[in-house]
Amino acid sequence: MSERFLPYGRQFIDEADIAAVTRVLKTDFLTCGPEIDRFERAFEKATGAGHAIACSNGTAALHLALAGLGVGDGDICIVPTITFVATANAVLYCGGRVFFADVDPATGLMTRATLADAMARAGGPVKAILPVHLGGQSCDMAAIADLAREHGAAIVEDSCHAIGTRRSGGQVGDGRFCDAATFSFHPVKTLAAGEGGAITTNDAELAERLRRLRSHGITRETGEFIGDPAEPWRQELHELGWNYRLPDINAALLGSQLSKLDRFVARRRELASIYDRGFARFGEHVRPIARMPDQDPCWHLYVLRIDFEALGTTRIEVMNALRERGIGSQVHYIPVHTQKLYDDPSPLPGAAEYYRTCLSIPLFVGMTDDDAHRVIRAVGDVTGHKAL
Structure with a gap:
């Protein structure tokens, strides 16, 4: 690589x-x-x-x-x-x-x-x-x-x-x-x-x-x-x-x-905008998290919601395939109430659904525009979507 x-x-x-x-x-x-x-x-x-x-x-x-x-x-x-x-x-x-x-x-x-x-x-x-x-x-x-x-x-x-x-x-x-x-x-x-x-x-x-x-x-x-x-x-x-x-x-x-800070905020927003435009073409099974109204976030994470089951794959397979292409990813987060220390049986269906589909992809100030487009192409490759 x-x-x-x-x-x-x-x-x-x-x-x-x-x-x-x-x-x-x-x-x-x-x-x-x-x-x-x-x-x-x-x-x-x-x-x-x-x-x-x-x-x-x-x-x-x-x-x-x-x-x-x-x-x-x-x-x-x-x-x-x-x-x-x-x-x-x-x-x-x-x-x-x-x-x-x-x-x-x-x-x-x-x-x-x-x-x-x-x-x-x-x-x-x-x-x-x-x-x-x-x-x-x-x-x-x-x-x-x-x-x-x-x-x-x-x-x-x-x-x-x-x-x-x-x-x-x-x-x-x-x-x-x-x-x-x-x-x-x-x-x-x-x-x-x-x-x-x-x-x-x-x-x-x-x-x-x-x-x-x-x-x-x-x-x-x-x-x-x-x-x-x-x-x-x-x-x-x-x-x-x-x-x-x-x-x-x-x-x-x-x-x-x-x-x-102002420079960092602006760059993170620029990268998020590139991602937004790229992933808008991917359809319902690969999409960014929903946006809150009346906000201009400084994006710490860029989280995709991927319906792995509908795509006939798993999150493990997607993360491993991305890593093979030089793209890191992470999950934010395992619902804390399910951790052994807490072991809370409360049914929290919103969290379960969010966790089922979430995947964080690269977002940091040192990325170039080409880096962001490379990530979009890699996600498209491993999820069966053509990145235009």
Whole structure:
């Protein structure tokens, strides 16, 4: 195979990113230094949020957000079953109970109706709801927030796929519909930090608590001390936290990446448009996921819905055939409620249908237009469709 292998996702690193990291390596601060504050201020501007709190990864962001909002032993939280396991696991880290919501099979997203069904099955007060913006598309947050507020539930938007996504009247992360939004900067995401995460919120008190919790729960605010504030070494532990700090090395890379966000968003949209035009010719058995109205997503994933059974094949056969042609693919995601840890027998037919047909194909900033057309041709070859 002479052509390069195209994974489903990968980071884009340029000389400016390398220079940003090198600069920090030559300073006194590899962690707990000025790069954190610099990134947080830039991320607030990028998302439109009042406060941004950097942390070590997207899972830590979810855990911190729930802990900061007081989720504790036995508290019920609603999570869509189509997500990465971290969304649900963060509830367990806090001692909470997960009830899974079904999704729209056309988009993979939780809806107001599937949320209402999950709340009814939970049979008790719901502490928090965690909508997941799958692949870059946002849930209908106005409808979800309306129902959540009726029941006094907090909202943590899992926005790990959706930095740069715009929706009617605002953007993901601006805090209009939630108490907190969480982000991931894993290498396959739009912005790469190696590992990294962030939380945005418009609640100043919550932001301060999250900053404390990410660093063991220690406070250095003299007005909060129970000991002598004149002691220059004094720092006090008032509640249990974690070491979820983001090192300055990662923050420097992330800040450099953030400066290119508009360019990254535009390129991902261009590639998605090429795919849209190409797959429009394939017919009903190979089609992109449905589009949400009043949105301009930054596509983290490009997901096809393929009726493997109708085509007389299997997903395994298609993925292996694509790999032979140098095309990577992935499944996002196995419904979490079916994982051994959760083993939830709830019938969630929307999720089952979405999972039966979903396949993520390559989408990353370093792809060329020719790469995208090559993927379209390869999918056509292995599914029996001629790509015009």
